[in-house]
Amino acid sequence: MNDPLLPINSQPKRTKKLLPKVLAVAAIVVLFQLSDGLCPISDKIDPAPYVYDVSKIGQILKDKEYIDEVVERWSGAIQIPSVSNDVMVNPNTTDDLEELYRLEPAWKQFTKLHEYLEKQYPLIHKHLKVEKVNKFSILITWQGSNTKQKPILLTAHQDVVPVPDETLDQWKYPPFSGAVDGDRIYGRGSGDCKDLLMALFETAELLLKEGKFQPQRTILFGFGYDEESQGTGAVELSKFIFERYGPESLYALIDEGDQGYVQQFGRYVIPIPTGEKGHLNSEIELFTPGGHSSVPPKHTSIGIMAKLIDRIESVDFSPAITNANPLMNALQCMAEHGQIEKSLKSDIIKAVFDANANKKLVEYLSKDPSTEFLIKTSQAVDIIQGGVKSNALPEYVSVVVNHRISAEESVESTSKKILDDIKSIATKFDLGIVFENKTIVEKTKNGYFNYVLNESLEPSPISPIDTAAWNTFTGALRYLYEDVMNPGLNETFVAIPAYAAGNTDTKAYWDLTANIYRYSPYIGIVEGEDEVARGIHSLNEWSSISGHMATISFYYYYLQIVDQIADDTLISQ
Structure with a gap:
């Protein structure tokens, strides 16, 4: 993983004004005058020297009987x-298939699929x-x-x-x-x-x-x-x-x-995700005293949880774009090979070392949800449960917030933000907090929050794009799209790294x-x-x-x- 953006404020004072300008000029000159540039295009691979029947490649697409x-x-x-x-019973629960089918009938369809595959593909x-x-x-x-x-x-x-x-x-x-x-x-x-x-x-x-x-x-x-x-x-x-x-x-x-492939900025682009966002379910429970609904508190547990949800949604995660995110490399590819407006192109090139350019690029990406959530951690309140009867005060409410964690964040930083939101509401309503089985704030007579992390996954490692594996894969794809499927197009397809949400x-x-x-x-x-x-x-x-x-x-x-x-x-x- 590459180093993230170094804020300009961390530079020595005497060079704070001069250094970004020097770096910007130097970077633009170097990156665009070097033969490889920011985003070298993989050589197209003609399969003729490698395959025993090159004509079969096109026949597969045209043979109606096949x-x-x-x-x-x-x-x-x-x-x-x-x-x-x-929720399904794990196949390792029992060695007896019939017993497993009884416990989890859905598994029987997988056996049926296996039998079908064996019949249809006998040589394999x-x-x-x-x-x-x-x-x-x-x-x-x-x-x-x-x-x-x-x-x-x-x-x-x-x-x-x-x-x-x-x-x-x-x-x-x-x-x-x-x-x-x-x-x-x-x-x-x-x-x-x-x-x-x-x-x-x-x-x-x-x-x-x-x-x-x-x-x-x-x-x-x-x-x-x-x-x-x-x-x-x-x-x-x-x-x-x-x-x-x-x-x-x-x-x-x-x-x-x-x-x-897609068309972006005037080029035919092959977007290949080389990384994925992380994942986390924030499961938050609230326990409060019950009672009869005829004498309610100002805020029931459902009302308090509603306040927390509002707080979570009102305080968003901050967007960021750095070299840790494959989208940065994809943008650099478009800056080099695409038809991009001059100021945006400049912001892309300088974004990794110029805080002002980075800020403008973040603002540009944040305008479209399809790119906004590739540069920041998402939070979606997906499940809420609470209350059992119309005349009984709810003693228990739970909510699940799903997060897709950006490349610049982590499970720890994501849960800290949610814990801070919980602390804000807990302080207001004099409530205790338990986080991952550890008491953060002692329980009170008014109740407490219980915060548990579930299905946590850090953002994936980012696959390199300067390897034989990448060049072979993308070079072979170029042949498919340029020579097999679009022979009259006369366009060079550009493979770029992408980021999966x-x-x-x-x-x-x-x-x-x-x-x-x-x-x-x-x-x-x-x-x-x-x-x-x-x-x-x-x-x-x-x-x-x-x-x-x-x-x-x-x-x-x-x-x-x-x-x-x-x-x-x-x-x-």
Whole structure:
């Protein structure tokens, strides 16, 4: 992680006025006159020297018979409701599957999905090593011949979010029908994440069917079972892989995340999240004396909790943008390669060492929610409970505040802010405070707050973008978008690091590799066609068939390219 912005106020007084100007001029001259600049573009990789059948890359996108077969298999997987709920019995509770199904009926659908995958992809199950980890996570090993090369891990998850019964009549097609309409396939999980899951199965099965690819680098496919809830499936997989290969043992990990490409500042951009925000649930309880509602205090416990909620929402986290955030590097890429207004470009370049430029950049990013919450910790009051009867004063109220922690913050700094809010209200109403089982303020006759941290996760490490893994991955993506999918466009696509506000299963694999990319090849994403428009976690979830085939086409040649690249070799055309 790079050093954060050094405030100008920390500079010696005699240089405080002069130094920023000198640095600004020097930086602009150096950064823009050096050949590599702020954001070197990875060389495009032509797969012809690496693959045994380069014509197959385009055929995958055009062969109607093959596409129909792929879509039929994809649809069949969507029809299996492998739903994970927030609270589920851990598969390790019992060794008896029938007993586990009795305790948690939802697990039966995962067995059904496994049986379906085995039937649809017989060559994978015949020729590759397929292991079940904690019963329902799947680890597939395609053993390479060169044990000196680090394995590559490709991941997706098998589970999908539930569909509320109250919304069933609002779906265009039944949510587990896998209905096909033009270039779209509809159904829960079609876009998150059975598209990637099935694309990886298709790629491996196709390579095995052709019988020509004999990998030197070991290829691992890891598929967890509860990414949408507890994430234990990926944790168990990570432990299993760690025990087999050891720490920092993988070449790279590629998981779900952003997809395709977008147009920004006049350039075609491939945004690849190289980091994720942290996570925390602040669970706050308030205990107060009860009584009859005919003789109420001025503020019941619900009223006091309302005051706390107002305080939490009124005192926001401060936004910040530093080198610790991949968004800073992404902005630098746009400053170098995009069509950006001159003053904004200057602010981006100087933001890492000039406090005034940094302030203006923060103000610019804070105008749009899509970027505002990439530079500050969020706080969302999502759950509140309290009161049991209309004539009884509530003795207990609880609230859950969800946080996504920015790169510049931590679980500690986030909880401190909330604890300060609680202290402010507790002082006003003469209440005690217990924080993480430790008494901060003694309980009083009026009651006390109990503050507990749950599901805490620090912001992820940031993956480097100056490695062979990054250059090979992004160089191969350039070929897909420039030569295969858009041959007449005559544009250079720019891969940039991005920052993810949500969390993926990658959080379980930090010890295995520094090269973690949360991204899937896809079609271009048009303006406004975000996850909400595609129904991810919502109504009428759909995914593009063309995008699905692009994913298969990419991995078909990428696996052959990365197989022949040494771990420490940079591609240069």
